[in-house]
Amino acid sequence: MDYTKGKWISEYHNGSWKIKSGEKTIGEIYLSPELENDEDEANAQLICAAPDLLEAVRLYLTIISDEGCIPDFEQIELDDIMRGAFKKAAEGR
Secondary structure, X not given: OOOOOOOOEEEEXXXXXXXXXXXXXXXXXXXXXXXXXXXXXXXXXXXXXXXXXXXXXXXXXXXXXXHOOOOHHHHHHHHHHHHHHXXXXXXXX
């Protein structure tokens, strides 16, 4: 199954968070009366990080499958990718 490629961002517009890649709207989060707006925004950030998180896991599994462990020279690259994906999910950056 394919997903929309490209950088995913969230934009607040008219009472909802739109998840976009370029000009294409991928999804929309309508503000929930039960949640604080900060929680809705955090949910939008987590959704936007999904491709980065998927790529980090894919890279990890590929390295483990190919090497049986993570060699030192690949550990640095993997660490950077995983930390970046986590930061995007947690902080929206």
